[in-house]
Amino acid sequence: MFSYFAKDLPVFMKKELEGLFEKLTPLLKKNAKYKMFALPLLFFSVINLILWLMMDGLAYGFLIVYALIAAIGVALYKESRHIKKQIRTIEQEHMVDRIQTSDVINDYQKKDYISIIKSQPRLSLQTFLQFLTEENDRKNRMTG
Numbered sequence: 001m002f003s004y005f006a007k008d009l010p011v012f013m014k015k016e017l018e019g020l021f022e023k024l025t026p027l028l029k030k031n032a033k034y035k036m037f038a039l040p041l042l043f044f045s046v047i048n049l050i051l052w053l054m055m056d057g058l059a060y061g062f063l064i065v066y067a068l069i070a071a072i073g074v075a076l077y078k079e080s081r082h083i084k085k086q087i088r089t090i091e092q093e094h095m096v097d098r099i100q101t102s103d104v105i106n107d108y109q110k111k112d113y114i115s116i117i118k119s120q121p122r123l124s125l126q127t128f129l130q131f132l133t134e135e136n137d138r139k140n141r142m143t144g
Contacts, residue, residue, distance in 0.1 A: 009129075012136045013133075016128075016132055020091065020094050020095075024090060024091065027083055027087050027090070028087065030083055031080050031083040031084055034077070034079050034080035035076075037076055038073045038077035039077070040073075041069050041072055041073030042073035042074065042077065045066045045069040045073060048062075048066045049066045049070070088121060091124065092117060092124060096118070098128075099113050099114055102131075104139055105131070105134065105138065113128075
């Protein structure tokens with residue numbers, strides 16, 4: 001997944017994003033597995049419950065089985081949402097820590113980047129990449 005995402009990025013960005021994805025990979029896999037099982041279970045049980053209500057010819061034992069399957073599906077889906085929140089938190093913490101440890105960018109700009117990342121989580125990756133670009137440009141100007 002990372003290689004497809006980062007094929008056109010500069011080397012300094014790839015390096016930083018690899019570190020981020022190394023932290024997130026176990027949670028991303030777990031989240032994908034939970035969703036992969038939760039959605040079919042929910043779909044299967046809801047369709048069968050609707051059919052059961054329409055036909056009214058099935059035994060009540062099936063109703064319990066379908067309700068149990070739906071409950072498992074809902075539990076897995078809720079757990080996947082919880083894991084997704086964990087992923088966002090870890091991602092944000094990594095970005096903020098990386099920005100704070102920069103020696104090249106001044107404190108005022110660091111605070112701006114961090115406030116944008118915290119206030120607009122959907123734009124956090126773009127903001128982080130913008131930070132990395134600015135940091136790299138400043139490093140190049142200092143050395144060259």
